[in-house]
Structures are given as structure tokens and as C-alpha cells.
Amino acid sequence: MTAPARLSGLELPAFATPGIKGPGHGSPAGAGPPRNRMAVAVFSLIGAFLAFYLLASNLGWTPPVPCGAGDCGTVQSSKYAKVGPVPVSGIGLAGYLALLMLSLAGLQGRLASSRSIPLLLFAGSLSGFLFSAYLTYLEAAVIKAWCRYCVASAIIITIVFAATLPELKRIRGGSGP
Amino acid sequence: MRNFYIIILAVAVIGGGVLFYAMRGGSAAVEPVDLGELEQQELIDMAQPAGVYGDPDAPITIMEFADYQCGACKQFGLFIKPQLDAAYIRTGQAKLVVHDFPRFPHAFLAARAVRCAGDQDRYWEYHDLILHSQEDWSPMKSVTGHFNDLAKELQLDTRAFGDCLASDSHADVVTANLRLGEALGVTGTPSLFVHRGGPPVIRLGGSGFLDIQQAIEGEGEN
Numbered sequence: 001m002t003a004p005a006r007l008s009g010l011e012l013p014a015f016a017t018p019g020i021k022g023p024g025h026g027s028p029a030g031a032g033p034p035r036n037r038m039a040v041a042v043f044s045l046i047g048a049f050l051a052f053y054l055l056a057s058n059l060g061w062t063p064p065v066p067c068g069a070g071d072c073g074t075v076q077s078s079k080y081a082k083v084g085p086v087p088v089s090g091i092g093l094a095g096y097l098a099l100l101m102l103s104l105a106g107l108q109g110r111l112a113s114s115r116s117i118p119l120l121l122f123a124g125s126l127s128g129f130l131f132s133a134y135l136t137y138l139e140a141a142v143i144k145a146w147c148r149y150c151v152a153s154a155i156i157i158t159i160v161f162a163a164t165l166p167e168l169k170r171i172r173g174g175s176g177p
Numbered sequence: 178m179r180n181f182y183i184i185i186l187a188v189a190v191i192g193g194g195v196l197f198y199a200m201r202g203g204s205a206a207v208e209p210v211d212l213g214e215l216e217q218q219e220l221i222d223m224a225q226p227a228g229v230y231g232d233p234d235a236p237i238t239i240m241e242f243a244d245y246q247c248g249a250c251k252q253f254g255l256f257i258k259p260q261l262d263a264a265y266i267r268t269g270q271a272k273l274v275v276h277d278f279p280r281f282p283h284a285f286l287a288a289r290a291v292r293c294a295g296d297q298d299r300y301w302e303y304h305d306l307i308l309h310s311q312e313d314w315s316p317m318k319s320v321t322g323h324f325n326d327l328a329k330e331l332q333l334d335t336r337a338f339g340d341c342l343a344s345d346s347h348a349d350v351v352t353a354n355l356r357l358g359e360a361l362g363v364t365g366t367p368s369l370f371v372h373r374g375g376p377p378v379i380r381l382g383g384s385g386f387l388d389i390q391q392a393i394e395g396e397g398e399n
Contacts (some may be wrong), residue, residue, distance in 0.1 A: 038181045038184075042181075042184055042188055043183060044186050046192065047193070048192075049196060053195075053196060057319060057321075058318075058319060059318055072322075072339075074325060074329065076321075077322025077326060095184075107178070120368075154282075
């Protein structure tokens with residue numbers, strides 16, 4: 001067990017000290033685990049379920065996705081629904097799971113103050129956000145059909161991306177909320 | 178942190194439950210449903226044909242039990258039907274009545290899709306289109322997108338069509354058609370019967386135009 005560290009008279013919890021290389025990394029003393037990472041974890045998990053459902057439907061593991069407007073089929077059967085042999089929903093699932101793992105890791109004592117977690121979280125969510133924006137553009141301008149589940153996923157990744165913005169501060173060396 | 182783990186757990190449980198429900202079948206029917214025990218007359222009443230081509234009052238009925246995923250049914254629907262049309266249907270002598278006999282993996286959903294188009298009075302157009310594109314959708318793992326595309330191509334009300342396809346609409350009638358075929362001894366598709374509204378009901382050994390011509394001419398002589 002790591003002994004509590006003393007810094008300028010303040011006693012920090014043991015979980016906050018390992019890996020600290022300078023001031024401001026991880027959560028400030030007494031602030032608790034980063035709340036933005038909790039939000040990333042929750043929304044990434046929701047996104048992962050959604051992506052898995054679309055992937056399962058795409059691979060024929062489930063009955064047709066009930067779409068209502070009937071445009072989900074158009075989107076899912078378009079040539080843009082796959083990148084090479086990989087369904088877009090599969091890429092989404094992998095992305096959401098990676099963000100979920102990173103955010104959960106970023107809530108654990110030893111890793112909370114890691115320098116790489118903020119970078120990976122921000123880079124991952126930014127990639128997802130840009131990819132999702134591109135897919136939304138394709139739906140609107142090229143396929144000219146909307147899939148409500150894809151739109152829901154776009155909203156989720158936007159929330160996840162917004163929730164990772166405080167990581168920028170941690171990347172630069174400040175402390176996030 | 179405790180609240181966070183409770184929220185994560187709740188999301189996992191709800192998400193898992195929804196996925197489990199969806200993967201068990203959700204509300205979209207893709208295979209025969211349980212109709213329970215039915216009397217013979219109940220089954221006949223329930224097994225309404227998918228489509229009637231020609232004058233409903235025509236004296237001779239040509240009954241086809243069809244599977245939209247079967248290659249021979251495509252041949253019958255696209256090449257034999259026009260010949261029957263010219264020889265017997267347009268003249269008002271006969272009508273073609275199509276019953277569903279879905280056996281191939283996507284055939285049940287296809288049968289429902291054609292009936293969903295029938296709800297918008299576009300049964301025969303969708304019937305021909307789904308047979309025309311059979312080789313495109315038959316190898317697909319998921320055919321919903323293609324069926325929705327066909328509805329779009331025919332400029333159907335895609336919202337109504339999509340809702341119909343994603344539900345269990347017509348699942349009972351398609352199942353009743355299948356059971357009627359089984360009760361009549363149908364084992365393959367297309368299976369054809371010719372009658373004049375009652376016995377004798379002639380079961381055809383083949384599905385070529387000459388088989389039907391022979392049955393109609395012979396039946397007419399009786």
C-alpha cells in the first residue's frame with residue numbers, strides 16, 4: 001500500500017499520487033474522480049449497445065431493425081455501410097468499447113493521473129466525432145436517407161466528444177473538473 | 178463513485194435487456210408463428226391467398242404455392258405467368274391465386290413484404306420486383322434494406338411499408354398458407370393445383386405452361 005504523500009502541508013489520498021510527474025495532472029486533491037470521464041463511460045456504454053444492435057442486424061443475427069420511416073434499410077444496405085469488409089457499426093462498436101475502457105481506466109487510482117489517458121480519450125472521441133460527422137454528411141447529401149439509430153449514435157458520440165473536452169486541460173498540464 | 182457504478186450497472190442491465198429482446202425476435206416476424214390448433218375450415222378461412230391475378234369470378238382457378246426465394250418460382254412468376262395471362266387470364270377463363278409456402282431462410286419475410294406492398298394495392302408490382310431481384314437479395318444476410326429499397330423504387334408509402342415489415346403483420350396469414358400447403362401435401366415450390374371452385378382439384382406434376390394447359394383443357398372436358 002502506498003503511503004499518503006505530503007505536499008505543501010496537504011495530505012493527498014494515496015490513489016492520487018502514483019504517476020504524478022508535475023502539478024495539475026489527474027484530479028485535484030479532494031475533487032474526486034473526474035466526472036467528465038464518468039459521463040464518457042456512461043454514454044460510451046449506451047453507444048456500444050446501439051452499435052452492437054446495428055451490427056447484429058447488419059450481420060443477420062437479429063430480425064430487421066424496426067425503423068418506422070423505412071430508411072434504415074437504405075442506409076444500412078448502401079455501399080457506405082461498410083469500410084472494406086467491415087460494417088461501419090462494427091467500427092463504431094470497437095470505438096465505443098475503447099472509449100469505455102479508457103474512461104473506466106481513467107477513473108482508477110493508478111491510471112487516473114496517467115498522461116496518456118487524456119490524450120487517448122480526446123483523440124479517440126475526436127476521431128469518432130469526425131467519422132460520425134462524415135457519415136451524417138453522407139446520409140444527408142449522398143444517400144439522402146436517414147437512419148434514426150445512426151443519428152442517435154451521432155448524438156451520443158457528440159456528447160462523448162464534448163465530455164472529453166476537459167481532457168485538453170489535462171493534456172496541456174492543467175487540471176480538469 | 179458509488180452512484181456512478183449504479184448508473185453504469187443500470188445502463189448495462191437495461192441495454193442488455195433490450196438487446197436480448199431484440200435478438201430473440203423483437204416484434205418483427207421472420208418465421209412462422211404459432212397458430213394453435215385449427216379446424217380444417219378455420220385454416221382454409223385464414224389462409225387467404227397473397228394475390229389474385231385476373232377476374233376473381235373466372236371459372237377456373239390456378240392455385241400456386243410459392244416461395245419467393247425459390248428459383249423455379251421466379252421462373253414461374255416471370256415467364257409462365259405472362260403466358261397464362263395471354264392464354265387464359267385475360268380471356269376471363271382463369272385466375273391465378275398465389276399462396277405462400279415459405280421454406281427458404283428469407284422467404285417468410287419476403288412473403289410478408291409482398292403482402293405489406295399488397296396493403297397499398299401494389300401486390301403484383303412488388304411480387305414481380307422481388308422475383309426480378311431474387312439473385313440480389315437471396316445471398317444477403319439481412320434483406321430488410323433491400324425490401325425497403327424495393328418499396329422505395331415502387332414509390333410506396335415507405336413509412337407504412339417499413340412499419341409493416343418491422344412488425345408481425347401478415348405473419349399469421351402467411352403461416353396459415355404454409356399449413357394449408359402442408360395439409361394439401363405440398364412439399365416443394367412452385368406447386369400448382371387447378372380447379373373450378375370445387376372437386377376435382379387437379380394437382381399438377383410440373384409447373385410448365387404445357388402442364389397447366391393440359392390440366393385446364395382436360396379439366397374443361399370433364
